[in-house]
Amino acid sequence: MGRKHKAVVDLMDQEHPRWQSTERLIDDAVTKVEERLMELVHDMKKNLVKDIEEAIGTPPRGEDGAGTSQKMRMQGHKRKEFRRRESILVSLLRFPDFQTLYNMCFAILAWLFLSLLVKEYFDTGSFSPDLNLLSHTFGQLDVALREWAVLFALTFTGVPLNMFLWLVRSSNLPAPVRTAALALAGGIYLCIHVYLFVRPVRLIEAYSLPPGSCAFILAEQARHTMKLHSYVREKWRAMPAARPAFTEELRRFLYFSFAPTLLYRDEYPRNPRIRWWRVVSHAGEVAAGIIYGFVFFSRFVLIPEVQQANTYKQYLEAMLAVAVPATFILLVAHFLVLHSWQNVFGELTRFADRHFYEDWWNVPGFQDYYRKWNLIVHEWLFTYIYQEVRDLARYFMVGSAKTVPQPGSFVRTFSSGIAKWFTFVISGVIHETLLGYSIGFFVPMLGVQFVFAAPPLIIIGNFVEKNLGNRVANTLLWFLFLVGNGSMTVFFCREYYVRSLEPATYNVTEWLYHGPGEAVVHSLFSPETEANLVHAMYPHSFSHFAQ
Numbered sequence: 181m182g183r184k185h186k187a188v189v190d191l192m193d194q195e196h197p198r199w200q201s202t203e204r205l206i207d208d209a210v211t212k213v214e215e216r217l218m219e220l221v222h223d224m225k226k227n228l229v230k231d232i233e234e235a236i237g238t239p240p241r242g243e244d245g246a247g248t249s250q251k252m253r254m255q256g257h258k259r260k261e262f263r264r265r266e267s268i269l270v271s272l273l274r275f276p277d278f279q280t281l282y283n284m285c286f287a288i289l290a291w292l293f294l295s296l297l298v299k300e301y302f303d304t305g306s307f308s309p310d311l312n313l314l315s316h317t318f319g320q321l322d323v324a325l326r327e328w329a330v331l332f333a334l335t336f337t338g339v340p341l342n343m344f345l346w347l348v349r350s351s352n353l354p355a356p357v358r359t360a361a362l363a364l365a366g367g368i369y370l371c372i373h374v375y376l377f378v379r380p381v382r383l384i385e386a387y388s389l390p391p392g393s394c395a396f397i398l399a400e401q402a403r404h405t406m407k408l409h410s411y412v413r414e415k416w417r418a419m420p421a422a423r424p425a426f427t428e429e430l431r432r433f434l435y436f437s438f439a440p441t442l443l444y445r446d447e448y449p450r451n452p453r454i455r456w457w458r459v460v461s462h463a464g465e466v467a468a469g470i471i472y473g474f475v476f477f478s479r480f481v482l483i484p485e486v487q488q489a490n491t492y493k494q495y496l497e498a499m500l501a502v503a504v505p506a507t508f509i510l511l512v513a514h515f516l517v518l519h520s521w522q523n524v525f526g527e528l529t530r531f532a533d534r535h536f537y538e539d540w541w542n543v544p545g546f547q548d549y550y551r552k553w554n555l556i557v558h559e560w561l562f563t564y565i566y567q568e569v570r571d572l573a574r575y576f577m578v579g580s581a582k583t584v585p586q587p588g589s590f591v592r593t594f595s596s597g598i599a600k601w602f603t604f605v606i607s608g609v610i611h612e613t614l615l616g617y618s619i620g621f622f623v624p625m626l627g628v629q630f631v632f633a634a635p636p637l638i639i640i641g642n643f644v645e646k647n648l649g650n651r652v653a654n655t656l657l658w659f660l661f662l663v664g665n666g667s668m669t670v671f672f673c674r675e676y677y678v679r680s681l682e683p684a685t686y687n688v689t690e691w692l693y694h695g696p697g698e699a700v701v702h703s704l705f706s707p708e709t710e711a712n713l714v715h716a717m718y719p720h721s722f723s724h725f726a727q
Contacts, residue, residue, distance in 0.1 A: 258567070260559055262441075264449045264532040268539055269519055289468060292475045313482070314474050317392035324393040327383050328400050335404045335437065337372055339429050341365060342415045349419055369412065376405050384617055391676075394618040402610055406560050407436060410444040413564060439531050440522040442560040449532040462523045469516030473509055480505035486673050495670060503666030510665055518554060544653035545641030546634055546660075561603050570599035619676050625668060633664075 272278040297307050348361045380401045384394050411433060436444050485498040514537075522536045538552035551558055573595035608627045616622035637660060645653035 262533040267534040319390040398614045414444045450530040465520035499666040503662040506665040506669040544645040
């Protein structure tokens with residue numbers, strides 16, 4: 181009996197190596213039981229609804245089994261259903277093998293930080309690391325935080341706007357008056373979005389904010405804008421018969437503002453309580469991710485090969501040198517933003533649906549990668565850009581957006597194609613705006629790479645997967661990650677550095693014909709930068725062709 185008891189204990193230890201206390205064991209067991217029960221209830225509900233609808237002869241419901249309207253079903257809208265589930269990495273880290281990889285990453289971080297301290301001691305005689313890069317990147321953070329507070333307050337204008345729309349739609353006003361009132365509300369709504377875009381841009385230009393603070397402001401601008409649109413759009417789709425309570429709407433919108441999702445619902449599945457040990461754990465991962473990015477960027481990206489890449493040969497050598505560190509920084513950024521940061525707010529708000537991403541690292545091609553790596557933004561783009569543009573295209577083609585075209589028909593193919601293209605354009609504009617204003621110049625290398633490189637790479641990836649298998653296709657994908665991340669990192673880092681030294685006077689034609697110039701460049705954040713500049717920039721550098 182004692183041997184059996186010991187075997188059970190050992191088995192539990194193998195399955196749950198990270199549980200350090202009985203409370204964590206109980207919390208995890210309860211969570212898994214709740215998730216399984218929710219899945220069983222969800223499946224039983226879908227089957228029951230399907231049987232009832234077949235018995236009474238009603239048309240089928242939406243794919244998620246939720247109570248979507250007949251209009252949305254006829255239009256083929258897919259509506260996300262929120263349910264209780266953990267992030268993929270949280271589930272994977274319950275297995276010892278993945279937990280070991282997790283531990284290895286922290287051991288590598290400790291070793292790299294120790295090497296940074298040792299190098300600093302031998303160079304300066306002090307164990308204090310040089311944090312100029314980090315302080316420069318997130319300088320004037322107080323200005324950025326004040327602007328965030330203003331953006332946060334502005335988004336609450338959606339609540340009184342929703343109340344006004346309810347009054348207009350529920351009143352018996354004459355048709356011309358109602359149309360004018362709706363046009364007025366639409367104009368106000370458009371002005372709010374324009375102001376949400378213009379204000380942060382003007383602030384960035386006025387204060388000359390550094391890249392990290394700019395990225396924070398612009399990311400929050402995009403998040404608040406998308407949340408505002410989701411709230412107004414969902415309220416318009418399902419306008420209640422009874423007048424909504426203003427305080428209740430404020431409460432719902434306040435929760436939605438901090439919930440880790442961009443899709444508004446009146447209610448979400450929520451956990452029974454906040455697990456503070458998880459909040460602390462994920463917050464520690466955020467801090468570790470910032471340190472990881474700082475160490476990797478300062479040690480392996482800001483190197484002389486990148487700063488002195490003045491010829492095509494030097495550019496290629498720099499790209500080969502930083503490809504692996506740049507890709508590792510991308511992995512750390514994904515873990516920091518889409519896993520740890522979202523889970524922190526998921527715990528604080530007791531938001532139960534933690535499906536922020538899928539297993540994008542296993543995909544065979546870029547098409548699946550774009551869809552899986554950031555579900556939060558992907559679901560918003562799919563719901564409010566792709567489906568809306570698709571229905572609008574069908575309306576102009578056949579005079580109605582209610583009837584779903586037959587599979588393979590020209591209307592279905594063309595409307596879906598134009599919707600995909602428009603969704604890609606909107607996504608590209610958001611990414612280019614965030615990147616351009618963050619680093620202080622606009623060179624659409626990211627968009628060019630996606631527009632001209634992504635389509636043939638998707639075709640090649642599908643061909644490789646079909647003929648050589650998923651394993652080879654996934655290997656090719658990661659190799660292309662290395663190429664793309666290395667080239668983009670070298671280009672933008674050197675571009676940022678060169679622009680900090682010399683005013684922009686160059687153009688793309690001269691760069692394409694003559695190639696990079698002859699400047700000798702040095703450390704970006706050294707106070708002796710201008711004194712160490714040996715030559716003025718050669719007037720054929722690719723650095724300033726955006727002007």
